Amino acid sequence: MMKTSSLFYLILVLLLFSCRLNQDVETNIWESGSYRFSLSHDDLNREYLLYIPRNYDIEKNYALITVFHGGGGQAEATFENNNWAAFADEKDFIAVLPDGSREDMDRPASFANNAQTWNDGSGRSNIGAVERKVDDVGFINKMIGHLLDTIPNITKGVIATGFSNGASMTFRMARENPDLFEAVASVAGTDWMPDLIPASTPPRLLYITGTEDPLNPFNGGDIFLGNSYAGTKPDVEEMILKWRSLLNCENQFTTDTQMDIRTYEFDCLENNQLKMLALIDHGHHWPGSESLFPVSVVGENTTELDANEEIWEFFDI
Structure with missing residues (x-):
């Protein structure tokens, strides 16, 4: 259950974001702050949240980090719970958090009754966006294309991260x-x-997951949301190989275990990089953020790791 203070802050954030919903995406005048845009793609009205850091300067160069929320999640909740505003201000980058699609795009998103999901290529019929065959790849390409065309100083590269279905x-x-991306970081999700369908020039990859994650089992196997079957996932090590x-x-x-983190590092050619962090006894949580679901569903939140910091260090911007 979300704490009262967190819920109050999230409501405040939502109100602030809603004030800029109809900002013209073609503007060349940018100020620090949060913006929410809509974008028509494949007969759907898609939306995304954009955050320009506190000390934004048109004369400086910036990286763009794309953040994909988990299944049933929302951009604003992910933005607030994972501290992306403070982190973008500290590290000085631009963040964009797209929203997945939902069954009824005319009603607000709801985890229980109108969940937002991503067509992650899994073929799982229990994932709404997969079942509806939503063109999320096209939407993301179009969204990032808009941003690169309208924000002139995104020159340090485009990178991406996501959690669970977003991973x-x-x-x-x-x-x-x-x-499209120079590097990616996937947290507690599966490459389906x-x-x-190999990538000819894939980006560098950081993968983070918990060894006791019931929704992303480390050794693979069937997963369930309550009593609902949610697919069979592969062994994590096999996937990374x-x-x-x-x-x-x-x-x-090589593997090395320190502070309850087992690190896998690979020697790669052509300046590529591959790294995996297995968080011992950790469940289905974004490391460094507050848990929003019961332990019985997602497991324990045990790690001291801050995923934001680890991802930033890996991206080496």
Whole structure:
């Protein structure tokens, strides 16, 4: 259950965002702050949240970090709960958080009754966006294209991260449009794309997951949301070894365990990079954020790791 203070802050954030909903996306005049835009794609009215950092300066160069929320999530809740505003202000980057699609786009998103999801390429019929065959790849390409056209100083690169179903969407984007992102970080999600669809020039990959995550089992297996079957996931290590080949890495890799984190590092050619962090005893949570769901569903939130900091260090912007 969300704490009262967190809920109050989230409501305030939502009100602030709503004030800028209809801002013209073609503007060339940008100020620090949060913006919400709508974008028509494939007969759907899609939306995304954009955050310009506190000390934004048109004369400086910036990176764009794309953040994909988890299944049933929302851009604003992810923005607030994972501290993206303070982090973007501290590190001085631009953040964009797109919203997935929902069954009834005319009604507000609701985790229980109108969940937002991503078509992550999994083929899972219990994921709404997958069942509806939503063109999320096209939407993301169009959204980022708009931003690169209208914000002139995004020159440090475009990178992406996501959680759970959003992590799987991150994997899909990296596979289907490998030239778009310089690096990606997927947290507690699965690369569902088959070996027959390799990326020719895939971005560098950081993967973070918990060893006791019931919704992303480390050793693979069936997953359930309550009593509802939600697919069968592959073994995490086997999944990452696919990327060893995609990134042209050596067959051998090293592991090191410190502070309840098991680190896998690969030697890769052509300046590629592949790294995995297995968080021992950690469940289905964004590391460093507050837990919003009961332990019985998502497992324990045990790690001291701050995923934002770890991702930033990996991206090396």
